[in-house]
Amino acid sequence: MICTQVLIIGGGPGGLAAAHGVASVGANCLILERDNRLGGILNQCIHNGFGLHRFNEELTGPEYAHRWIDIISTNPHINAKLNCFVTEIQRTQDGFLTTAMSADGLLEVESKAVILTTGCRERAAGSILLGGTRPSGIYTAGCAQKFINIEGKSVGKKAAILGSGDIGLIMARRLICEGTEVVGIYEIMPASGGLARNITQCVRDFNIPLHLSTTVTRVAGRDRLEGIFVAPVNEKLQPVYELEKFVPCDTLLLSVGLLPENEILSKFGLEWTPATNSFAVDEFFMTDCEGLFLAGNVLHVNDLVDNVSSEGEFAGTSAGRYALGELSKGAERVEIGHDEHIKYTAPKYIHLDHEGTAQISFRVSKNYKKVIIKAFSGGKEVSRKPCPAVTAGEMQTLIIDKSKLIDGLYLEVEVL
Amino acid sequence: MSNNELQTICIRCPIGCHLTVKRENGEIVVSGNNCPRGAEYGKQEFTNPMRTITAVYKLKNGGTICVRTNKAVEKVKYFEILREIHSAPEPKNPKYGDTFISNVYNTGADVIITAVNKDED
Ligand SMILES: Cc1cc2nc3c(=O)[nH]c(=O)nc-3n(C[C@H](O)[C@H](O)[C@H](O)COP(=O)(O)OP(=O)(O)OC[C@H]3O[C@@H](n4cnc5c(N)ncnc54)[C@H](O)[C@@H]3O)c2cc1C
Ligand code: SF4
Numbered sequence: 001m002i003c004t005q006v007l008i009i010g011g012g013p014g015g016l017a018a019a020h021g022v023a024s025v026g027a028n029c030l031i032l033e034r035d036n037r038l039g040g041i042l043n044q045c046i047h048n049g050f051g052l053h054r055f056n057e058e059l060t061g062p063e064y065a066h067r068w069i070d071i072i073s074t075n076p077h078i079n080a081k082l083n084c085f086v087t088e089i090q091r092t093q094d095g096f097l098t099t100a101m102s103a104d105g106l107l108e109v110e111s112k113a114v115i116l117t118t119g120c121r122e123r124a125a126g127s128i129l130l131g132g133t134r135p136s137g138i139y140t141a142g143c144a145q146k147f148i149n150i151e152g153k154s155v156g157k158k159a160a161i162l163g164s165g166d167i168g169l170i171m172a173r174r175l176i177c178e179g180t181e182v183v184g185i186y187e188i189m190p191a192s193g194g195l196a197r198n199i200t201q202c203v204r205d206f207n208i209p210l211h212l213s214t215t216v217t218r219v220a221g222r223d224r225l226e227g228i229f230v231a232p233v234n235e236k237l238q239p240v241y242e243l244e245k246f247v248p249c250d251t252l253l254l255s256v257g258l259l260p261e262n263e264i265l266s267k268f269g270l271e272w273t274p275a276t277n278s279f280a281v282d283e284f285f286m287t288d289c290e291g292l293f294l295a296g297n298v299l300h301v302n303d304l305v306d307n308v309s310s311e312g313e314f315a316g317t318s319a320g321r322y323a324l325g326e327l328s329k330g331a332e333r334v335e336i337g338h339d340e341h342i343k344y345t346a347p348k349y350i351h352l353d354h355e356g357t358a359q360i361s362f363r364v365s366k367n368y369k370k371v372i373i374k375a376f377s378g379g380k381e382v383s384r385k386p387c388p389a390v391t392a393g394e395m396q397t398l399i400i401d402k403s404k405l406i407d408g409l410y411l412e413v414e415v416l
Numbered sequence: 417m418s419n420n421e422l423q424t425i426c427i428r429c430p431i432g433c434h435l436t437v438k439r440e441n442g443e444i445v446v447s448g449n450n451c452p453r454g455a456e457y458g459k460q461e462f463t464n465p466m467r468t469i470t471a472v473y474k475l476k477n478g479g480t481i482c483v484r485t486n487k488a489v490e491k492v493k494y495f496e497i498l499r500e501i502h503s504a505p506e507p508k509n510p511k512y513g514d515t516f517i518s519n520v521y522n523t524g525a526d527v528i529i530t531a532v533n534k535d536e537d
Contacts, residue, residue, distance in 0.1 A: 043531065043533075046470050046471075046472060046482040046484075046530065046531065047470050048468045048470055048484055058468065059530075060470055060482065060484055060530045060531075062482060062512075062530050062531035063530050063531075066512060066531075148472065149472050149480060149482060149533075150479075150480060150533045151478070151479070151480070151533070152472065152474035152475065152478065152479055152480040152533075177471060177498055178472070195427075196425040196426075196427050196432050197427040199425070200424060200425065200427065200461075201467060204424075205465075205467070205491060205494075387430070388429070388430060388431040389430055389431045389432060390430075394430070
C-alpha cells in the first residue's frame with residue numbers, strides 16, 4: 001500500500017501540469033501512468049505547433065512533453081510510476097483507495113484527493129455504424145499515428161481518410177511524407193473542422209482532394225480493404241445512395257471524434273453533462289464527489305495543449321490545497337448561466353466565496369465574425385473579452401475575478 | 417487556382433482573413449487582408465512559402481527518431497529534404513536535442529532530434 005496526499009491518474013500534459021500545481025502549494029503527489037513513459041498523446045504528435053502560449057515557441061508534441069517532464073522531474077514533491085493501469089477508484093472514509101495493475105502485480109494507493117487526467121480515446125468504426133465487411137486496413141487516425149511515428153511501421157499504400165478534423169488533416173500529410181498515396185479526405189459536414197493552418201499546410205501543400213458534404217457509406221474487401229463506397233449527403237446529412245461510387249484503396253483512417261476516457265467514474269453517480277460527454281465540475285475542477293478532480297481531455301476535448309496544461313495546473317493547486325485542508329468550500333455554489341450562442345461551460349459551477357480567480361472554458365455554437373464575450377453578476381459586467389472572430393471548433397476562455405461576483409454568473413456573446 | 421492568383425486564409429491571427437494574392441503589372445498585390453501582417457503573409461505564400469518540416473526516421477532494429485528543421489525552410493524543397501533525412505546514416509547513440517543533419521539540403525537549417533522511440537527491451 002502506497003500513501004500520498006494527491007493521486008494523479010494519467011501522465012499526459014494534463015497530469016504533468018496537475019503535478020506541478022499540487023507541488024506548488026506544498027503538497028505531495030504520485031502520478032500513475034499506464035504507458036512506459038510520461039507525455040500521453042503528445043509522444044505521437046511529432047508535428048510542430050505546440051506550446052506557443054506556454055513557452056512562446058513552436059515545439060513538436062514530444063518536445064512540449066519533454067519540457068514539462070524536465071520541470072517536474074527534479075521536484076521532491078512529485079513521484080511517478082509507469083506501467084500502472086488504474087482499474088478502480090473507491091471512496092473511503094477519509095479519501096480514496098485506488099487499485100492499479102502494474103508489472104509487480106496489484107498496486108493499492110491511498111490518497112486524500114484524486115485527479116483524473118486520463119485524456120480521451122477515439123471513436124472507432126463500431127461507433128459510427130460503418131457498413132460492409134470487416135477487413136484489415138481500417139485504423140483510427142490516432143492508432144495509425146502511433147504505428148507510423150513511434151513504431152516506424154507502414155499502414156498501407158493507398159489511403160482514404162474519413163473526417164477532416166485536425167488529426168485527420170495532420171495524418172494526411174504524414175502519410176504522404178511516408179510515401180503512402182492519399183486518395184482523398186471525406187467530410188460529412190459542409191466545412192472542415194480543422195484549423196486554416198492545417199488546411200493550407202497539410203491539404204493544399206500536397207494537393208490532397210478534400211471532399212466536403214461527402215461520407216463513406218460502406219467498405220469492401222475480404223481480408224484486406226479493397227476500397228470504400230462514398231456518397232454525397234443531403235441537408236439532413238443522409239447519403240444520396242444514387243450517387244454512391246467506389247474508390248479503390250487499401251487503407252482507411254477514421255478521424256471521427258474523441259470521447260473522454262471517464263468510465264472508471266461511472267459508479268460514483270456524478271452529474272453527467274451530455275455536451276462534453278463527461279461529468280460536471282466546479283471552478284476548482286472538483287466533481288460532485290469531494291476530493292475527486294478532473295482536468296484535460298477527460299473533462300472536455302481540448303484543441304490546444306496549452307489549455308490542457310493550464311487546466312491541469314489549476315486542478316492541481318486546488319487538489320493540493322484540498323489535501324492540505326486549505327480549500328474551504330462553505331460558500332454557496334451556483335450554476336454558470338449562458339445565452340444560446342454558447343454550447344457549454346467547463347466548469348459548470350462556481351462558488352460565491354469571493355476569493356481568487358476562476359478560469360472558465362467554453363465553446364460557441366457557430367462561427368461568428370466580431371463578438372464581445374461578456375460575463376455578468378448581479379446585473380453588472382464583471383469581465384469582457386472582445387474577439388475579432390470565434391469559431392465553433394475553437395475553445396474560448398475567460399478569467400473571472402471572484403471578488404466581483406454578487407449573485408450568479410452569466411456569460412453572453414454580443415454579436416457585433 | 418492559377419499560378420497568377422492565390423486564394424488563401426491568413427493564419428497570422430485568429431480572424432483568418434480570406435486573402436487573394438495576384439501579380440498585377442509585375443507587382444504582387446494582396447487583397448482581403450485587414451492589416452499589414454496579412455499582406456506580408458500573402459506575399460510570402462505567393463512567392464516562396466516557408467515550412468518547418470517534421471519527419472520520422474526508422475531505426476534498423478525497430479522504433480524511430482522524430483526530427484524537425486530548427487527553422488522554416490522553403491516549401492519547394494520539402495521532398496528533397498525528406499529524402500535527405502530518410503537516407504541519412506543511422507546515428508550511433510541518438511539523443512533528444514542532438515543535431516541529426518546540419519545545413520540540410522543547403523538551406524542553412526539544421527535537422528534536430530525531437531524524440532527517440534526505441535523498444536527498451
Ligand atoms: C489520437 C490523438 C491525436 C491528437 N493529436 C493532436 C495534435 O496533433 N495536436 C494537438 O494540439 N492536440 C492533439 N490531440 C489532443 C491532445 O490529446 C490534447 O491536446 C492533450 O494531449 C490532452 O492531454 P491530456 O493530458 O488530457 O490527455 P492525454 O495526452 O491523452 O494523456 C492521458 C494519459 O493518461 C493515461 N491513462 C489513461 N487511462 C489510464 C489508466 N486507467 N491508468 C493509468 N493511466 C491512464 C494515458 O496513457 C495517457 O498517458 C490529439 C488527441 C488524440 C486522442
Ligand atoms: S490579415 Fe491581419 S487581421 Fe487578417 S488574419 Fe491576417 S493578421 Fe489577422
